Amino acid sequence: MPAARRMKGELSEADLLDALRRGDRQAFAAAIDRCGDTIYHVAYRLLGSREEAEDILQETFLQAFQHLKDFRGEARLCTWLYRIAYNLALMRLRRKEPETISIDQPILLENDEEVPRELFDWCCLPEEELLRAELRSVLDEAIRSLPTSLRIVFLLRDVEGLSTEEVAQILGISTDAVKTRLHRARMQLRERLSQYFAGELAGR
């Protein structure tokens, strides 16, 4: 078995970091395979294109590997990489859409946007029914409709499965803010999906 693969997911965090600092090239490959998917996903969901997601993926690892000495090991290696990727993606987003609000600003709620309106009960329909309804594009569309500050929290917490604390570190916000934004994101997505499924599946 090649060394790069042997390293994947098996090295402890400390060993991987030591190897990276020694300039061990197999450790670089292992870091890519450990953290690359989430970096790509974050960049893709923030920027909306595969080309730009790949740019961010490359920039993140180039920057990180050049500045390994700055990483003091206070967070997980992946957490540090996600933070770099997130900041790079956010900078690019602000260049593209200067009106994008700061992730740090409090979110103002308008017109009770979190009060559930659509109460069509689609929770227990068989998955084939939901899948037939072009589920993936519906999911993509709904998550794209979220404000950036909610979208990023939802995808890191619920889709990528990171802890509240880790997401707070990546975004540089408090754990309470992570929880609040996660709840708002879930409510807005639920509403979107419910409206869609009510239109597609109700009354059949």
Next chain:
Amino acid sequence: MPRSKRCEEWLGQISLYLDGELAEHLCRELERHLVECPDCHVVFNTTRRTIELYRRYGRVSMPGEARERLFRTLNLDDLLRDESGSG
């Protein structure tokens, strides 16, 4: 739409409940409310299902070609060949 003040308050807690962060006695109260209130029950179930669907279908992974190009950019392409060559 669930209208009562109580419903609003309970719906504000369902994320904490789903994440296992709601105090035990409040969990029991919320569960009682969900049994009694069909609207909140729908919101609760569809929220949980929303999260499940995204967990299962919402992830986008780094494509193989993007990974290859990244390895080349970082001059790691020999490791790429090494890996693909030996199955």
